[in-house]
Amino acid sequence: MSVESNLNVVEELHWYTQVIDTMDVGIFVLDLEFNVMAWNRFMQSYSGIPSSDILHKPLFSVCTDLPQAWMEAKCNATISLGTQGFSSWEDRAYIFEFQNFSPASRGLELMHQNMVITPLSSLSGQVSHLCVMISDVSDTAQNKMLLNESNRKLEHKSRIDGLTGLLNRACWEQSLIKECRRLKVDDERVSTLVIFDIDFFKRVNDTYGHSIGDEVIRHTAQLAEKTSRESDFVGRYGGEEFAVLLPNTGHEQALYFAERLRKRIAESQIKTAQGTINYTISLGVCEFNRTQIETATQWIEAADTALYKSKDNGRNLTTVYSLAL
Template identity: 50%
Template sequence: MNQMNLADFHLTLQVMDNIDAGVVILDRNYTVMAWNTFMQAYSGINADRIIGRNLFDVVEDLPIEWLKNKIKSTFKLRMRSFTGWEDRPQIFNFQNFSPISGGSSLMYQNMTLTPLKSLSGEYSHICMTITDVSDIAKNKTHLRESNEQLTHLSMTDRLTQLYNRGHWESCLLEEFERCRQLQQPATLVMFDIDHFKKVNDTHGHIAGDGVIRTVASLLRRTKRQSDIAGRYGGEEFGVILPNTTAEMGLYFTERLRKRVEKAAVAVDVRSINVTISLGVSEWHSGFRTYEAWLENADNALYESKQNGRNQTTVSNVIIPESELAILS
């Protein structure tokens, strides 16, 4: 190697050692040919301990099979490949010491694999570049979490932590359309707290809020994971029971009704007992809109209240002749 080539090589080594990224050069047998200052600092492995040795024999906790397959694929395709932190947060198990990471100990990494040609023109080596993207990952993760939280807040009732009316009604519309397309059963339950105005007038609105929260908690414990519960407004609630007949819905409502009847809401030194009235309506092909289904369940709820409260009424679906004419 002449003097000019040696000078160029010396300059290249200085750049590689001072670049703010990890640089590792491997041959086809995964023997380490270069290991820059970044890799030494974060791995704790000096260059003289690893150069000339197999990468996987020296460095622990590497995704061995996955990384070997990536390297083999890069050699085969003879083109650069890239892996982002969102696909695999880490390649090397490095700790993050940067203050911008906000205390995160995990160094998020991007990796680029570049096939290198020898003087003979053969692709004989791989250059692995490891970039610390912890600050980007942290900011993007924070943004994603914030957006998820905002989405959750936009569809959640603050008092009960159930779905709010707007989101719950959109779920009802989706279930209505699903029933129409698949002709599968679903049941809608509407219920409210009996004599709730009296609770507010007698015990105050704070006690009333406590009653609503208790009923909502009992509802969450009684429903299945697939059931969709929401606060419809005030003391009224709605529950969508997918793949459920009215008979099965009655079993659910009676369990809920009895749990509410036995429960007591503690307010200061007092204890408040309440009951609920419920209406059950199974989806029917005669319903032209989800509002008609909702109205049918509400009518059944009204019937429960007219008949003495603290009970469930299952609707007998009767389609008006005017709607039957339209359907035919």
């Protein structure tokens, strides 16, 4: 090869080096033993390791904080398949522990990264090196996480009653409908519905005001949650009325739950500037009966019938539904 040809090759390599160094992504090249053969300016700036300290040295000996086993597996898969390998920040937030300096994603301490591994072939066609590209996607990651958090809060808000923190009526009814379907296809499954409301609640509002009325509702919700199990569905059905779905529970166990809740509330007190409030609840209990109930609406109506029987009999009572009511 002539001197002129050699100069042309050197000049061409110089251009390539300049191009790689000016790119706003991290680029480095590894041989098949994971020795570093190229290390661009981006990698030097963010890692604090100049190319003179890493070229022709094992990557994992110099960058000791890398996930070595994971990265070797990624690289070996690229070598075996001869196709590009990828890693997204959503799978692994970062590969290199680079500080994040982007003002648009200040909430992230470390740079979030995407990685692309490209196999490089020799003249023989065999993979001889790997080009690894590290992209800073911190801004995208921050925006995606903020959006996901907003969506999570909206989804939570759409399911939860704002005053009590219980399931709202729409969400609770969906749970009841799903349970009703399960009961209709599983003859051995048993579940019970408990509906209750606060006795003389209008009198509380008229005497103490709506803010105290809200406090009574919140207090009732808290005791209902404390008395129920994690597997139960406790919801605010509307106003001062509440509903509890007890899956895998017969009417006897449900009656025990209802009586325990009724006594807890009757024994509790709410202290206000206008005095201490004592109050009670009335409850209706209805176990799902396949011969009498076909829909969630009918189940609610049956439990309501039992609730109103408790009201008719003097309040502060629990009534279990039967056809005789």
